[in-house]
Amino acid sequence: MTAFTLFLCLFCQVLVVAGNLLLKHAMAGIDGQERSRFQTGLWLFAGIALFSLWFFLWLDLLGKYELSQLYAFEGLAPVFLMASAWLFLGEKVPLRGWIGVSLIGAGLMLVAAA
Amino acid sequence: MLTSDQTLPGFSLKLSASAKAYIKLGACAGLLAAGELLLKIGATAQPDSPMTHWATWIGIVFYVLNFVAWLEALKTIPVGIAFAVQSIVQLMVPLSAWLLLHEQISSGRALGILLVFVGVFLAAAPSAVADERL
Numbered sequence: 001m002t003a004f005t006l007f008l009c010l011f012c013q014v015l016v017v018a019g020n021l022l023l024k025h026a027m028a029g030i031d032g033q034e035r036s037r038f039q040t041g042l043w044l045f046a047g048i049a050l051f052s053l054w055f056f057l058w059l060d061l062l063g064k065y066e067l068s069q070l071y072a073f074e075g076l077a078p079v080f081l082m083a084s085a086w087l088f089l090g091e092k093v094p095l096r097g098w099i100g101v102s103l104i105g106a107g108l109m110l111v112a113a114a
Numbered sequence: 115m116l117t118s119d120q121t122l123p124g125f126s127l128k129l130s131a132s133a134k135a136y137i138k139l140g141a142c143a144g145l146l147a148a149g150e151l152l153l154k155i156g157a158t159a160q161p162d163s164p165m166t167h168w169a170t171w172i173g174i175v176f177y178v179l180n181f182v183a184w185l186e187a188l189k190t191i192p193v194g195i196a197f198a199v200q201s202i203v204q205l206m207v208p209l210s211a212w213l214l215l216h217e218q219i220s221s222g223r224a225l226g227i228l229l230v231f232v233g234v235f236l237a238a239a240p241s242a243v244a245d246e247r248l
Contacts, residue, residue, distance in 0.1 A: 024193035082194030091192040100237030107229030114222025
């Protein structure tokens with residue numbers, strides 16, 4: 001696996017994380033206020049665009065590399081997502097949330113690689 | 115449909131807002147798992163042209179329903195926790211291979227599955243959403 005492939009695998013996880021942040025932003029937002037239909041649609045569209053990019057990139061990687069190698073990267077997504085939702089959307093995460101998501105990340109990597 | 119203040123005779127069933135949110139999240143996971151399974155059936159039955167198989171199309175419908183349920187769940191659940199719970203779907207393949215096909219499961223993989231379940235239990239505990247506006 002070259003450095004560029006490694007970058008693409010990580011980039012795929014970043015796309016999933018960013019896409020989900022946009023969906024959450026569309027549906028609830030930071031301030032919890034109702035959004036106009038136009039605004040919701042705009043953020044949803046941005047999220048779906050990122051998921052589409054992710055889909056084709058991931059499909060291409062799936063055709064070239066072993067599943068166990070690729071799926072190990074998916075363990076990163078829940079951890080990245082919880083951290084970025086805390087950072088960018090101001091979601092409150094209790095300590096047991098951080099411990100839980102770390103176990104999930106480690107567990108998914110073990111399942112993929114073992 | 116059950117609403118939060120509906121009661122059954124001799125047995126009161128009140129669903130809190132967070133319980134309802136988690137039911138939506140459970141529906142998401144179920145729809146996603148079913149969608150993946152159907153796509154797999156379609157792709158296995160018609161490897162060269164999966165789009166001609168009925169299972170592929172029902173699988174796509176399930177994916178769309180999953181997306182709608184996911185958006186509905188995100189209205190109330192923090193996305194970090196919702197996504198963490200959804201990780202259970204990724205255990206579907208190794209678990210079904212073990213339960214239905216009686217395939218051997220390596221000890222490393224079994225440990226991984228256990229870690230994910232403990233992690234989801236910790237992350238999804240109702241206290242995690244107690245202070246969310248629901």
